[in-house]
Amino acid sequence: MATKRPDGNLPLELTSFVGRRHELAQARRLMTQARMLTLTGAGGVGKTRLALRVAADVRRAFRDGVWLVDIAPLSDGESLAPAVLDALGFLDESPQRPDSGLVELLESRQLLLLLDNCEHMPMAAAVLAGKLLGAAPGLRILATSREALGVEGECVFTVPPLALPGHGRSTASDEALTLFAERAAAVQPDFALGDDNEPAAELCRRLDGVPLAIELAAARVRVLSVAQILDRLDDRFRLLVNRRHTTVPRHRTLRAAIDWSYDLCDPAERALWARLSVFPGEFGLEAAEQVCSGGEIATEEVFDLLVGLLDKSILTRSERAGRARYRFLDNIRAYGHAILVDSGEEPELRRRHRDYLLGLARRARDEWFGPDQARWVTRLQHEKDDLRTALEFSLGEPGEAHAALEMVTSLWNYWLFAAGSFGEGRRLLTRALEAASEATPVRADALWVAAWFALRQGDVDAALPLLSECHDLARRLDHPGALTCATHFSGLAAHLRGEHREALALLLEARERYLADGDQAGGWMTLFHLAIVHSALGDHDQAASSAAECLAMCEGLSAYLSRSNALWVAGLSHWFQGAHDQAAALVKKGLDVMRRHDDRWGVAESLEVLAWIEAAHGREERAATLFGAAGMVWRSIGTVTPGLRPFTDFHNICQTRVRGALGASAYMSAFQRGAGLSLDQAVDYALDVDRGSSAERPQPSVLTPREQEVAELVAQGLSNKEIAARLVIAQRTAEGHVEHILTKLSLSSRVQIATWFTTHGR
Structure with missing residues (x-):
């Protein structure tokens, strides 16, 4: 019997087909490489529409046509083969099993079979597809499903959502x-x-x-x-x-549309779906295991359930810094959250989520000043949405504000050096101090952190009462750590008031206490501030000595992010000694690392010092441009006159001299040109980087021999686990080496490491 239409049964498009140029090209390419291509993705993402367009585009390549079979209306697996026969225009008249008759019919034909909505009966679809492909060499299958079917030789392409418009630059072409x-x-x-x-x-x-x-x-x-x-x-x-x-x-x-996906899940997958909705964005396996296990879901079961949700396109997967991350599309998360609320488990899950983030904050605090510094910055940046959610829960839930107080305090380094702006951290800490007024050690720590935040913005008047309360509370609670920090930042406050001798005495006292307590991070920071105070006093030898010791501590502990700040203060001490070229070299060494980890404060300070150096060399136009760029970065942080910027009077004198040399109009033109740069453009300008030139690429000597070895293994495609096994080191140590390589070379991915090694590593 002949078919009804020789070219197939694809429906006509009733509405316009929008976008998908990349996906169409990718799907067509994959169809040339595999006899079965399955388009997977979340409900409503456009799998069917894309499949129909792909099928229409390739129709001429199939002598016997392109045929659509919609599996969604079918009630059981036994009806699948008859449905395919019906779609092809044949009656099921064979006394044999329908699939046997279908195999006989297709074995000599060259056609494309589009099996739509296979998730409705994945096992039956997989069995039939495998049988047909094995018997009909001219057959190709294009399938759509919310989960891969697992057919031998199947190629899977996950259909993404449509490309989204960017913030502030949306156009009709999006x-x-x-x-x-x-x-x-x-x-x-x-x-x-x-x-x-x-x-x-x-x-x-x-x-x-x-x-x-x-x-x-x-x-x-x-x-x-x-x-x-x-x-x-x-x-x-x-x-x-x-x-x-x-x-x-x-x-x-x-x-x-989402009910359809929910019905595909077993009860445990549904329960995990609801629990995972407590995460506002991306999350990792460790977080899912700790937050969402319990009751009917054992910790060791979370992994397999996650796999199930990924297979069904409920979750999507990405990779950040070598670790898998998962997320819901927002509609799917909202669906799960509604189920979580109805279950009555939401308050407990939010508390467990908060406790997980609080534990993460404590670990980040304890491990900050050391070889894991860069990794912690990266991880906390990935967790910022979760941190905000956990903090808002703690501040909004009666009796929970103490947890918010500890979380913000534990993350003080993150807010100051890695978040791009510490205005949010200061606001959250102010709210937490107001909500958790009990006299506790955590409050004592929070008071000196709040004072430090205020000092960073030059708000000495706000910092002084906070330091006074911290002193009193630390003495009353016998909390020596908080007392040492209060002494330290009282010294910094004295420096900002111009009382440099008092500042020196307080900083030296704090340093002795830090050393006695074995507090390396505190000791490093006092050296940093001592270098600045010694410079203010005109004691340049002592400033250089403190800066050198500060830098040595960072290098000894492999604290590469703090090292970039130590390079800046070392450059500053050289500047005041008149060694301008050495100063510029030191500041520039740390600038790109600051940029890569969004240490905007450090970037702004570096641009400032480099502007002074350009002015000293008579390059007034570059100096004015750098002043404008520094101002742009300060504004992005939320401050105009930064409190820790040293020697503001000298800045004003230098700026006045540059303006006088150029003239008001030329100065403002150069200044505004700098102010209009992005952060990346400003750093490139300061470093004289030509993005198209290989001369600016880092050379292999910046890596240690072990890091060079790790870079070679990354270039060979080995994972961190495989590198650890090859070098007989802990996996965490291997991860640390990779992070240090990324930091030193100012790279952002393992692929870039491999490219760098191919060019420079041998």
């Missing part, structure tokens, strides 16, 4: 925004994107670029403005509904 605009215009003909597309762009971002969610939201433009739709997204499952009767049931509402 895929997600284009889809929204086209579908909105279909229901409201006068709808059009204008000069301000940010509300629509934000809506697309909130919906994660998921086509189904965007189309459902666009349908609401008929009755609501874009701003109103945004305001109502917290109730997205009621809002995003399609009442067209022609729409397949699972696509009529956002909830129905």
